[in-house]
Each structure stands twice: as structure tokens, then as C-alpha cells.
Amino acid sequence: MVYKAIAATVLLVGLSGCEHTHSWPQRFSFLASPPSSAEQFDFNWQLSGAREVAPIQLFSTPDQIWLQFAPQQTLPAIFALDAGRHRVLHYQRSEPYVIVKGNWQQLLFKGAHREAQARYVSPEVSPQAHPAVSSFSDANGSVLTQELAVAQSTEPSAARQLYPDTDLDVLAEPAVASFDLSSMPFRAEPSDRTLRHTLKRWAQREGWEFQDQHWELEIDLPVVSAATFSGPFNQAVEQLMRSTALGSRPLQACFYSNKVMRVIALAQSCDPSDHRTVAAQG
Numbered sequence: 001m002v003y004k005a006i007a008a009t010v011l012l013v014g015l016s017g018c019e020h021t022h023s024w025p026q027r028f029s030f031l032a033s034p035p036s037s038a039e040q041f042d043f044n045w046q047l048s049g050a051r052e053v054a055p056i057q058l059f060s061t062p063d064q065i066w067l068q069f070a071p072q073q074t075l076p077a078i079f080a081l082d083a084g085r086h087r088v089l090h091y092q093r094s095e096p097y098v099i100v101k102g103n104w105q106q107l108l109f110k111g112a113h114r115e116a117q118a119r120y121v122s123p124e125v126s127p128q129a130h131p132a133v134s135s136f137s138d139a140n141g142s143v144l145t146q147e148l149a150v151a152q153s154t155e156p157s158a159a160r161q162l163y164p165d166t167d168l169d170v171l172a173e174p175a176v177a178s179f180d181l182s183s184m185p186f187r188a189e190p191s192d193r194t195l196r197h198t199l200k201r202w203a204q205r206e207g208w209e210f211q212d213q214h215w216e217l218e219i220d221l222p223v224v225s226a227a228t229f230s231g232p233f234n235q236a237v238e239q240l241m242r243s244t245a246l247g248s249r250p251l252q253a254c255f256y257s258n259k260v261m262r263v264i265a266l267a268q269s270c271d272p273s274d275h276r277t278v279a280a281q282g
Contacts, residue, residue, distance in 0.1 A: 040061070041059045041060070041061060041066070042059060042060045042061070043058075043059045044121050044122065044123045045059065045060065045119070045120055045121065046119055046120075046121050047117070048117055049109070049114075049115050049116030050115060052111075052112065052114050053076040053109045053110065053111045053112070053114045054109055054116035055068055055109070056068055058118055062103060063102070064100060064101050064102065065100045065102070065107070066097045066098075066099055067091075067097060067100065068096055068097050069098065071246075074111060074112075075098065076109040076111030076114075076116075077109070077111060078098075078107060078108075079107065079110065080102065080108075081104075081106035081107070081108055081117075082104070086108060089101075089102070089107075104120075105119065105120045106118065106119045106120070107119075185228045185229055185230045185236075186202050186228065186233070186236040186237075187226065187229075188226060188227050188228075189223065189226055190223055190226060193222060193223065194220040194222055195221040195223060195240070196212070196215045196220055196221075196263075198240075199237065199253075199261070202233065202236065202237065203261055206233040208233065208259045208260070208261050209258075209259055209260045209261065210260070210262075214260065214261060214263065215263050216263065216264045216268075217251070217263065217264070217265070221244075234253075237253045237261070238253060241253050250265075251263055251264070251265060251266060252265070252268075252270070254270035
């Protein structure tokens with residue numbers, strides 16, 4: 001079985017080789033590795049808001065912040081939230097990164113009437129002791145670790161609460177919900193070896209049926225780095241599937257009422273009868 005590299009969020013992705021007679025010629029890296037340096041990079045950042053203007057990776061050193069945006073993404077305006085006020089930040093490029101000087105604790109990204117925010121979360125603060133961590137992780141989006149959470153709220157009212165025009169220091173922190181298994185994020189580990197085994201572990205935790213025969217591809221996609229996803233099981237799986245969208249043949253997950261999940265090519269139908277018809281004609 002041909003092995004190919006995948007990453008979602010901080011999973012490094014590379015797709016190449018062949019499936020039957022169809023090639024996967026496009027190679028891409030969804031997230032670049034941190035630059036080689038003796039410095040200690042800090043990934044304890046949390047992102048929320050509109051995905052269109054948010055970076056896909058964020059880490060820092062004591063004197064600067066490294067941001068990576070998606071390929072062809074228009075760079076937003078970048079602000080520091082300093083004492084509740086917005087301060088425009090200048091940046092420099094060091095491909096594939098954008099580097100901002102300073103030891104800022106909160107950043108704001110604005111563009112095309114959309115906003116996203118990044119705030120530093122101290123590693124000594126637990127989710128129960130820091131309401132922002134719990135509230136952001138409950139939103140609809142991805143969570144990147146080490147402790148880097150990417151969340152997305154689709155409600156306009158929620159966006160206004162996160163990014164009001166007034167000073168941010170007047171915001172009241174939301175209450176923290178009790179922590180249980182259902183609120184734990186879904187984590188992909190290199191020890192899983194393949195994406196299929198990651199999904200089997202997730203499905204077992206949530207009471208879903210996903211066995212080897214439900215992975216309806218003739219390739220396995222190795223997990224080469226850790227990444228974490230928040231939200232319900234279905235959303236976490238869908239976010240993981242979306243990480244293959246940059247490839248020439250993206251994948252999709254199919255969910256059925258009897259709690260069975262299948263993984264197929266995006267071009268195929270989740271209707272099993274349609275899938276058999278396509279297979280018979282292939």
C-alpha cells in the first residue's frame with residue numbers, strides 16, 4: 001500500500017504518486033515547519049473569528065511573532081490590541097511567513113469586512129481557569145496544538161461580541177462550562193501512523209462504526225505531526241477532510257443514520273448505491 005503524507009492544520013501534507021491510473025501530481029505543504037533556529041518557539045496562541053482573514057499557523061519568540069497565511073490569501077491589516085486600543089503593526093516577509101516585531105499578547109486581523117483575533121494563552125493556565133480557552137474551543141473551527149486553537153463563529157452576534165468597535169477591556173468573560181469527554185478535542189498523533197487509524201480511534205471514542213473496509217481508498221495517508229480539532233465528531237472529521245482540499249483529489253467523510261462512517265473521494269457520492277454503480281463502471 002502506497003503511503004503518502006498528510007497534514008491537517010499542523011499536519012505536514014504532501015500528496016504524490018498514483019491511485020490506479022490517476023495521478024496525484026500536486027504536492028503541497030498545508031503548514032510549513034517552524035524555521036530552524038536555536039530559539040524556542042511558543043505555540044500557545046489561540047485564534048478565533050473569520051477563517052478568511054486568519055492565519056493558518058501562529059507562533060512566537062520573546063521579541064517577534066511568526067504568522068503563516070494560506071497560499072494566495074490576501075494579507076489582512078494586522079493590529080495589536082494594546083490597552084484596549086488598536087495599533088497598526090508593520091510586518092516583514094520571510095516566506096512562507098509574515099513576521100511582526102514585538103511581544104504582543106493580542107492581535108486583530110481585518111479585511112473585507114471580516115475579522116479574526118489571536119490571543120496568547122499562558123501555558124500555566126488551565127482551560128478551567130481561563131474562560132477564553134473554553135469559549136473559543138467550543139466555537140465551530142479547528143484547534144491547532146501545541147495549545148494553538150483555531151475556532152470560527154458563524155453567528156454575526158458572536159463576531160460583534162468578539163470584535164466590538166469599543167475598547168476590548170470592557171468585555172465580560174463568559175462562564176466556563178464543566179469539562180467532560182465530549183468537550184475534549186480530537187487529536188491526531190504520529191503514533192496513529194495513518195489517517196485511517198486516527199479516524200478509527202475517534203470513531204471508537206464517539207460510538208461510531210469505522211473499520212478498514214470503510215476507508216474506500218487504495219492509499220493510506222500517514223500522520224507525520226500532531227494536530228488537534230475541536231467541535232463535535234462530525235465537524236472534527238470534516239475539518240480533517242478539508243485539509244486534503246489542496247490536493248488534486250480531495251476526500252470526504254460520509255455519515256449515516258446507523259452511526260457508520262465512510263471515507264471516499266470527494267468526486268464520489270455518499271449514497272452507497274451510487275458508489276457501487278461508479279465502481280462497476282470504473
